[in-house]
Amino acid sequence: MAVFEGSIAGLGNRQARQRSAQFYWRLPTYLVAALVLLPLSVIVLSWLDPQPDIWAHLLETQLARLLKNTLVLLLGVGVLVALVGVSLAWLVATCEFPGRRWLDWGLMLPLAIPPYVLAFVFLGLLDYSGPVNTFLRNTFGWRNGLGDVRSAPGVIVVMALVLYPYVYMLARSAFLGQGRELMDAARSLGVNPWRAFWRVALPMARPAIAAGMALALMETLADFGAVSVFNFDTFTTAIYKAWFGFYSLSAAAQLASLLLLVVLLALWLERAARRGRMSQNQRLQKQQRYRLAGGRAWLASGYCLLIFALAFAVPVAQLLVWTLAHLQEFDSRYWLFVKNSLVLAGTTSLVALTVALLAGFGQRQSQTAGIWVRIASLGYALPGSVLAVGVLLVLALIDNHLLAPLYEALGIGQLLVGSLLALVLAYLIRFYSVAFGPVQSSLDAIRPSYQEVAQTLGAGRWRILRQVYLPLLRPGLLTAALLVLVDTLKEMPATLILRPFGWDTLAVRIFERTAEGQWQQAALPAVTLVAVSLVPVIMMIRRSSEPH
Amino acid sequence: MSVKKSWRAVIGWPLIVCASALLFTGCSQPESDAEVITVYTARNEQLIKPLFDRFQAETGIEIRYITDNAGPLLARLKAEGKNTPADLFLTVDAGFLWQASEEGVLAPLDSPILKANIPASLRSSKDDWFGLSLRARTIIYATDRVQPGELSTYEALAEPEWNGRICLRTAKKVYNQSLVATMIKSLGEPETERIVGGWVKNLATPPYSNDIQSMEAVAAGQCDVTIVNTYYFGRLQKDNPDINLAVFWPNQSDRGVHINVSGAGLTKYAKNPAAARQLLEWLSEPEAQYLFAEANEEYPVNPAVEPSAEVKAWGDFKADNINVEAAGRLQAEAIKLMDRVGYQ
Numbered sequence: 085m086a087v088f089e090g091s092i093a094g095l096g097n098r099q100a101r102q103r104s105a106q107f108y109w110r111l112p113t114y115l116v117a118a119l120v121l122l123p124l125s126v127i128v129l130s131w132l133d134p135q136p137d138i139w140a141h142l143l144e145t146q147l148a149r150l151l152k153n154t155l156v157l158l159l160g161v162g163v164l165v166a167l168v169g170v171s172l173a174w175l176v177a178t179c180e181f182p183g184r185r186w187l188d189w190g191l192m193l194p195l196a197i198p199p200y201v202l203a204f205v206f207l208g209l210l211d212y213s214g215p216v217n218t219f220l221r222n223t224f225g226w227r228n229g230l231g232d233v234r235s236a237p238g239v240i241v242v243m244a245l246v247l248y249p250y251v252y253m254l255a256r257s258a259f260l261g262q263g264r265e266l267m268d269a270a271r272s273l274g275v276n277p278w279r280a281f282w283r284v285a286l287p288m289a290r291p292a293i294a295a296g297m298a299l300a301l302m303e304t305l306a307d308f309g310a311v312s313v314f315n316f317d318t319f320t321t322a323i324y325k326a327w328f329g330f331y332s333l334s335a336a337a338q339l340a341s342l343l344l345l346v347v348l349l350a351l352w353l354e355r356a357a358r359r360g361r362m363s364q365n366q367r368l369q370k371q372q373r374y375r376l377a378g379g380r381a382w383l384a385s386g387y388c389l390l391i392f393a394l395a396f397a398v399p400v401a402q403l404l405v406w407t408l409a410h411l412q413e414f415d416s417r418y419w420l421f422v423k424n425s426l427v428l429a430g431t432t433s434l435v436a437l438t439v440a441l442l443a444g445f446g447q448r449q450s451q452t453a454g455i456w457v458r459i460a461s462l463g464y465a466l467p468g469s470v471l472a473v474g475v476l477l478v479l480a481l482i483d484n485h486l487l488a489p490l491y492e493a494l495g496i497g498q499l500l501v502g503s504l505l506a507l508v509l510a511y512l513i514r515f516y517s518v519a520f521g522p523v524q525s526s527l528d529a530i531r532p533s534y535q536e537v538a539q540t541l542g543a544g545r546w547r548i549l550r551q552v553y554l555p556l557l558r559p560g561l562l563t564a565a566l567l568v569l570v571d572t573l574k575e576m577p578a579t580l581i582l583r584p585f586g587w588d589t590l591a592v593r594i595f596e597r598t599a600e601g602q603w604q605q606a607a608l609p610a611v612t613l614v615a616v617s618l619v620p621v622i623m624m625i626r627r628s629s630e631p632h
Numbered sequence: 633m634s635v636k637k638s639w640r641a642v643i644g645w646p647l648i649v650c651a652s653a654l655l656f657t658g659c660s661q662p663e664s665d666a667e668v669i670t671v672y673t674a675r676n677e678q679l680i681k682p683l684f685d686r687f688q689a690e691t692g693i694e695i696r697y698i699t700d701n702a703g704p705l706l707a708r709l710k711a712e713g714k715n716t717p718a719d720l721f722l723t724v725d726a727g728f729l730w731q732a733s734e735e736g737v738l739a740p741l742d743s744p745i746l747k748a749n750i751p752a753s754l755r756s757s758k759d760d761w762f763g764l765s766l767r768a769r770t771i772i773y774a775t776d777r778v779q780p781g782e783l784s785t786y787e788a789l790a791e792p793e794w795n796g797r798i799c800l801r802t803a804k805k806v807y808n809q810s811l812v813a814t815m816i817k818s819l820g821e822p823e824t825e826r827i828v829g830g831w832v833k834n835l836a837t838p839p840y841s842n843d844i845q846s847m848e849a850v851a852a853g854q855c856d857v858t859i860v861n862t863y864y865f866g867r868l869q870k871d872n873p874d875i876n877l878a879v880f881w882p883n884q885s886d887r888g889v890h891i892n893v894s895g896a897g898l899t900k901y902a903k904n905p906a907a908a909r910q911l912l913e914w915l916s917e918p919e920a921q922y923l924f925a926e927a928n929e930e931y932p933v934n935p936a937v938e939p940s941a942e943v944k945a946w947g948d949f950k951a952d953n954i955n956v957e958a959a960g961r962l963q964a965e966a967i968k969l970m971d972r973v974g975y976q
Contacts, residue, residue: 145971207845211849213845213848213854234837234838234840313841315804315838315839315840324804325967328701328703329806329964330963469703473707476704476708476711477711484713484714501708577704580698580701581700583698585696586696592699595699595700596676596699597676599701602867
């Protein structure tokens, strides 16, 4: 070892090395941000093609109502997913009551149900002509039954039931990681359990809850399927109207760019919620739960069961009834659809997870500028079709000006549009933030001192990543992998427009049927999609609950 | 817990899946030798695949296709430019066909067969797209609450006697936009605005997101009449033959029932234009025409071909013979009009 390593020259060298190392750690984030910027630039550049006519019309007749509807929806869904997600996560993570063991994973299952599927099942059951209202009319003579469910409260409840798992899963990991000592310490200082929850457990879980809510709200903002089923006009429906109705992709992209502004603001708020976070000790040993007794235990079971029934059991039962009535829908190609769905989702979740992990770890090694991190997560907030067409336009540009001339010279080649690579890239752009959210919030929960200790013991960064971080991050990584996997399985617009010939998936199958309002015939692919999503959910859950 | 194990737990199985995906990428290369027609279609797979299979069996020409909504398919066709693999663009609704023609992604086709088989009002005036099936958008009423004699025209549904008695599908659906667009063409904008405004006033409940729901609301008694495409009624009738709904053909003493088409056009940069033309012509011939329409209980565009027995049972009607292109040209006006009167 050189004794005089601290000489001026050596110091300069080391700083340069550090700087370049820092750059490498930031690279994954830059990479994703650049990928996301490609379609985003298409959207922002749409302003070069002004559409004064359409804008004047929208301002005059539509925007006020659409903005109000969108705000009501966001507010309603936000409050509801937070209440439901956090309360369920707390009960399941820290209490013991009948049924807790299976509800623990059962409550994640609604994630497998695409929002538009829950929307059409609910409408099928609760509409004026549906069985519930028909029964109420015929039996009790209630002329209007439950009233019109195609209203703001109806949409909010449906969206919250499909989206609460984001908050539930993230908050659950956070509560599990907290351990009970802190709560016990608070209790021993004379604080009642309710106050201890508010003052200790909840603030510590704040980054996770914020990340989960950000995902749920971004999906709400981007949703087109569920709101269409309810004919509930939002900002997103205006985007589609500009595109399909006025045939103006430019006006649609301009509206979408406004949506992005809102999302940037929301992401900034989320980061603000993370600030002042508390590091916590990831306890990997089994923790003691509060044993609920008597009425309280049954109340907890009943509440969890109610949510499980509404969000999963009832819709799946209805889908099964429809499936059995339309079994002729099944043909041998179904196995191909299942395989295609799984291959695409598996590949995407692996790619997204790897990139998210490197980006998250890299960010910890050297503070990446927040703006890049935020840009990288914007893909999730755009309506799927708009993002898909943005990706498509950019890839077609590359094809036409770069690859096509090159291949012409070579005499062979595969263009990007319509290739698997393009599709996985589109998925990565869309779902990166779904992977990054859980990874980052579990990274936030790891004390920097762990790394400092490992460094003092002479471990390199790769070794620290492998031996310190990965084991601690396992619950977060599993959550991320699962979310991306299930989201990719459900994804429709990018799959439709970018898939290679013959790569039909279950989601494509659902589209074929719902596009013409044949919801009952869509039940078979929908139920298959749910079943396929359950396999990884259950596999992951079993892995995450293995004794450590 | 060993670190290695945790690694495997996280990436193990997706890795296998990923490897197989890479394998599959290699297989997705197009085979350039075999004769292949590539179709971008917004008409559902279940409605076209049987015909494609039949064509392939008869001619040995392979057809590959992707399905999506018309908007994204059109965007893709336009973006791909001369590198597009697509030979044919097939969609439902004259508006989108007109739009495709406007965007310049279709090529004119001078085909005596297509001209002979398809009436002029159901194809492009530039010969770059051709209607393949005809759909009628008509009035459906509740047989237990409405006498057919009470009904006359689309316009009459705006009268006060229908207050609180009509259901409609959303104005965001292109079928309603086309209906209103052709009304603007025939009646002028102010009159159309008065009528559509009257419909909105007469609504029993906010518009539904599809025709089936709207008809189910009529059957259940929420309202008494609605306006839908006949094939949706056909579907409902197939599931429930005794349903208390019936078809009424409006405007029989003037312009006739509003009709729309599904149709297709050759793409400008088709790689296999000869075979694509052969397919298009084949689809306009009687045998394919019957099957194409029958699959979805629509009407054939070829006047020499009778519709299926179920469809014929709804009775003959006089159709509005305005060129369906008008639906595309006036679509934006129609949407603005519907927005103004609060038709959501």
